[in-house]
Amino acid sequence: MGARIIMGIESSCDETGVGLVRLHDDGTVELLADAVASSVDQHARFGGVVPEVASRAHLEAMVPTTERAFADAGLKMSDVDAIAVTAGPGLAGALLVGVAAAKAYSVALDVPLYGVNHLAGHIAVDTLQHGPLPKPCLALLVSGGHTQLLRVDDVASTIVELGSTVDDAAGEAYDKVARVLGLPYPGGPPIDKAAKAGNPAAIAFPRGMTGPRDAKFDFSFSGLKTAVARWVEGAERRGEEIPVDDVAASFQEAVADVLTAKAVRAAKEAGIGTLVISGGVAANSRLSSLARERCDKAGIELRVPRPRLCTDNGAMIAALGAHVVAAGAKPSSLDFAANPALPVGTISV
Template identity: 75%
Template sequence: MSTDGGPGRIVLGIETSCDETGVGLVRLEPDGSVRLLADAVASSVEQHARFGGVVPEIASRAHLEAMEPTARRALDEAGIKLSDVDAIAVTAGPGLAGALMVGVSAAKAYAAALGVPLYGVNHLLGHVAVDTLEHGPLPSRCLAMLVSGGHTQLLSVAGVADEVTEIGSTIDDAAGEAYDKVARILDLPYPGGPPIDRMAREGDPNAIAFPRGLTGPRDAKFDFSFSGLKTAVARWVEQAREAGKQLPIADIAASFQEAVADVLTEKAVRAAVELGLDTIVLSGGVAANSRLAGLARERCAEAGITLRVPRPRLCTDNGAMIAAVGAHVLANRVEPSPLGLSANPGMSVDTVVLR
């Protein structure tokens, strides 16, 4: 049990769904609030960069090598011992099968050794729960816009450990995936989000009229599509090169980024208004994008909606977000997962704890 001088229960969270090995520690206070104690992350992104995307086998191997040192760093940062931990939470899905197995196996070993409950939780809900570490409890119901390399979704959230309903999702590429593909077209580094964001600051977002997917009157009003946008960028670049023109990289980046941010924020605000929700939580790796966050603030302010965005470090995959989910389900007295828990790469967003 916790012995570091304060009340509450300590939850250790493990995240290995993709290319970050994350171990976080939070404290569930007696009043139900959740406080961040430590957040340690080891990334294998440099090992994937030369391939232009995540290689599952490389990711799994990197998790194996990083798990114990990352856990040790988190415990040291928090100033506690492993024996102080009261519960273990781990990403059980969705994600890469081999990568998930590494985290789940480690979590099962820790839980068995310590004799504490194990919670196999949803990675997607982690991106929502992490905001509570910075901005406190969520309202009774809110809209979450999750934007990352693998997911672009609008969620109606009644509570991290309660009802979560998907109201919109991408039908093809996720926004982050589109960033990676466009970066490759423009010969920019992987992952594509940061370099495109930097280049866009020097460009004109209105220079090129790139399409806004699924925004027609007959289209699904809360779903997303970025495949056509990616193709439009590729064709524009190809035609410019064939004509012997010098590519205006900054303008292309700014115009592409504007198209993504425009669609994401317009649909999110519309969904919140139609559902009568006054708070939007923006999370996921792409939430760190300067234009997306900036335009979301503008449109939320115009609509009288409160926007909550975790700091960039907490937007990307990390163990703290998984520990936060664990703390919320612990507070709600949710039944733990069995020690025979298996990962579920296709875990649906309406599943909070896997059993």
């Protein structure tokens, strides 16, 4: 059939992403362009994403970001053979912008359209850097809104959730702890930076959902977030200076400890030899280093995409779209609706 060009559109939260990949006849996927416009600065003063602001930002950024992607790839829109777009999960208004744009491009170019799962895209993006995924593999998806352990038998068709967070996702906990410590939003990068100068053993913060009666592969970070806030409040009442670096390092150690311990345990119990860590928090330095240490000890291959691919982007949606196309999936109908609560097991709609 010859190599095919797949365009991917991502607009689930506060990044407008347009990616272009080439699907080769052997099933490998090559990244051609990854253009992203972020509205994070517009949300920073609110300490979190404001859905209406995000939707407006997507409207303003969609066409310029698309034009930039094609310019970066040296392609014309007429070169596109199929379009993939995030159908969910995500913010309803934000998703609608991307879905509407994808439908318009699909009709204008007369190419098939695939509505795909944002979470599966975070897994598929690893193939752009490390090649095809072993079948099966285990994925630890860690982002602002999601913390999940997933068994991936086929990224284009079969993903099963083994565990997820029962309250705050890891990324949410980072944002809330950063606010307590007076660090900027989003909280991941500043906490990671502060932690490098701190002592991870300075404060014994709790490890949620690790008791003998707790679900083996579920997560909870609400209690940890509250423990950090109470510790800081106590120090302030005593008139003590807050050791921001030590608090950040101790908090980060608690998060990385639980995430990596449960992921390695799941892989060992399932007899799976490859762990993929993806999502925005995968860019965290302590999470990746502790995962590497524990995976090496357990004889598990660890795959972590480079930081640019970990955060939300159009390349991950294009990559997933390419795998869905290669699997021979039926294109989506033009009347499909965005689904803010799309389950991870639904790869395409």
